[in-house]
Amino acid sequence: MKIFVCRGCAEAEDLADETINRVVSRLPDISSDYIGEPAAYFFAVSQRIHQEYLRNVRKKEADVPVEMAVVQAEPAVDLLSEDIETEFECLERCLEKLPTDKRQLVLEYYQQEKQAKIDHHKKLAEELGIAVNALRIRAHRIRRTLEACVHGCVEQQPAH
Numbered sequence: 001m002k003i004f005v006c007r008g009c010a011e012a013e014d015l016a017d018e019t020i021n022r023v024v025s026r027l028p029d030i031s032s033d034y035i036g037e038p039a040a041y042f043f044a045v046s047q048r049i050h051q052e053y054l055r056n057v058r059k060k061e062a063d064v065p066v067e068m069a070v071v072q073a074e075p076a077v078d079l080l081s082e083d084i085e086t087e088f089e090c091l092e093r094c095l096e097k098l099p100t101d102k103r104q105l106v107l108e109y110y111q112q113e114k115q116a117k118i119d120h121h122k123k124l125a126e127e128l129g130i131a132v133n134a135l136r137i138r139a140h141r142i143r144r145t146l147e148a149c150v151h152g153c154v155e156q157q158p159a160h
Contacts, residue, residue, distance in 0.1 A: 003046050007088055009053055019046045037104050047092065083154075090153035094146050102142050109139040 004012035022045050034041065095103050105124075112120045125135040 003043075004050065004053075006084070007050060008084060009050070011053070015046070015049050015053055019049050022049070036100070037107075039104070039107055043107075086154055086157050087150060090150045090157075091146065093153060094149035097149065098142070098146070106139060106142045106146065109135070 001012050001016040004015045009015055019042060023042055030041075095107075098106070105128075108124055109121070111117070121132055121135060125132045128135065130138075
């Protein structure tokens with residue numbers, strides 16, 4: 001859901017449900033051959049669903065007669081949403097460039113909220129055989145790398 005919410009999707013919960021439904025429907029076909037982190041597969045499916053969502057939104061907007069169209073947002077808001085989308089596209093590219101173990105760690109690290117996040121960090125550190133503080137440092141270093149990559153990617157994008 002967070003992925004869809006951060007991308008400004010009005011139907012984030014429905015899109016997350018659709019992601020889960022599609023993955024579950026494909027499990028019999030892929031479970032015996034799939035190698036890798038399941039979260040990566042969910043992420044890839046969510047990307048496709050987001051693209052479908054954007055196509056549907058654009059189609060709905062195109063179906064509205066010009067005389068009935070009403071401008072509801074200021075240009076600055078439109079630019080902001082375009083910038084956010086560019087940042088997420090860059091983040092996705094930068095995540096793909098990371099080695100699998102680092103990508104998996106950073107995706108795992110930033111899951112959950114509040115107490116569940118703390119408990120998750122303890123469990124993750126235990127699984128890796130390191131202290132929670134060492135886990136925090138690793139995640140921070142990966143995040144710095146990602147931030148630099150995303151910043152560089154965004155700067156390379158053409159101006160709107």
